[in-house]
Amino acid sequence: MGLLDGKVALVAGIANKRSIAWGIARAFDREGAELILPYQIPRFKENLAKLLPELARPPLTVQLDVTDDESLASLQKAVAERYDAVHVLVHSVAHAKPEDMSARFLETSREGYQFAQDVSAYSLTALTRALYSQLKAAGRASVITMTHQGSVRVMPGYNVMGVAKAALEATVRYLAFDLGREGIRVNAISAGPIKTLAGSGVKGISTALHATLERAPIPENITTEDIGNAAVFLASSWSERITGTVLYVDSGSHIVG
Numbered sequence: 071m072g073l074l075d076g077k078v079a080l081v082a083g084i085a086n087k088r089s090i091a092w093g094i095a096r097a098f099d100r101e102g103a104e105l106i107l108p109y110q111i112p113r114f115k116e117n118l119a120k121l122l123p124e125l126a127r128p129p130l131t132v133q134l135d136v137t138d139d140e141s142l143a144s145l146q147k148a149v150a151e152r153y154d155a156v157h158v159l160v161h162s163v164a165h166a167k168p169e170d171m172s173a174r175f176l177e178t179s180r181e182g183y184q185f186a187q188d189v190s191a192y193s194l195t196a197l198t199r200a201l202y203s204q205l206k207a208a209g210r211a212s213v214i215t216m217t218h219q220g221s222v223r224v225m226p227g228y229n230v231m232g233v234a235k236a237a238l239e240a241t242v243r244y245l246a247f248d249l250g251r252e253g254i255r256v257n258a259i260s261a262g263p264i265k266t267l268a269g270s271g272v273k274g275i276s277t278a279l280h281a282t283l284e285r286a287p288i289p290e291n292i293t294t295e296d297i298g299n300a301a302v303f304l305a306s307s308w309s310e311r312i313t314g315t316v317l318y319v320d321s322g323s324h325i326v327g
């Protein structure tokens with residue numbers, strides 16, 4: 071018996087085997103969920119194809135660019151053709167222009183700011199709306215996004231992404247309030263540093279990894295498996311009355327001043 075037996079889960083954000091979304095997909099698969107796995111670009115589709123044999127059940131795969139309304143509509147159509155209900159939606163998507171992650175924060179361009187917000191924060195609302203009918207039809211559904219403590223305190227090098235994560239966490243609260251009466255919960259996981267594709271784009275990632283070992287209550291860096299297990303909890307009925315919150319999976323780093 072798995073914690074997610076009989077549930078359908080869409081997990082967006084797999085670029086390769088190091089992606090947090092892949093850790094979540096594997097944990098969901100282990101717990102019995104049927105998966106829908108979008109990929110952004112052909113290269114990530116190839117990466118995903120190599121990973122699929124590790125899953126117990128073959129997923130539905132579909133192309134998705136969260137900044138493109140036509141792409142969101144195609145996803146909506148592909149999902150609706152196959153499923154009446156989707157019980158879990160995972161949004162593990164973010165991007166900012168490299169120059170905005172390396173220059174002084176003062177130099178953030180209007181375009182770079184809007185880009186980071188669009189891909190990394192607004193996309194949670196857009197994706198949830200695309201899946202709204204299926205989430206509502208599930209009776210009880212769970213939406214989960216990925217954030218980082220750079221939203222609430224300054225992490226050198228996180229810059230415009232920290233501002234996008236602050237908007238993302240506010241989005242979690244407003245969506246949770248808006249959708250709660252329809253049985254849809256919305257939460258975020260705030261993860262400690264992991265060297266993924268996106269993580270490696272953050273200039274201070276090595277310092278952050280080292281800081282966990284030096285200063286965190288649990289002096290160990292987290293893994294995508296840790297996040298997968300936390301996501302199983304938020305996706306399952308064990309968290310049925312939890313919504314609008316941020317769950318820190320960071321070895322306790324966020325409590326240390």
Ligand SMILES: NC(=O)c1ccc[n+]([C@@H]2O[C@H](COP(=O)([O-])OP(=O)(O)OC[C@H]3O[C@@H](n4cnc5c(N)ncnc54)[C@H](O)[C@@H]3O)[C@@H](O)[C@H]2O)c1
Pocket residue numbers: 082083084085086088089090091109110111114134135136137161162163164165189216217218260261262263264265266267268269270
């Ligand atoms: N790695 C870390 O240290 C860390 C820590 C905390 C939070 N996070 C967050 O976790 C999430 C996943 O990142 P990751 O570390 O697994 O890196 P990753 O690079 O493996 O995943 C990022 C994903 O975002 C997707 N993406 C970007 N733009 C997109 C678009 N326009 N349309 C569709 N998909 C798009 C990419 O395809 C990729 O799959 C992000 O929100 C990231 O900010 C990461």
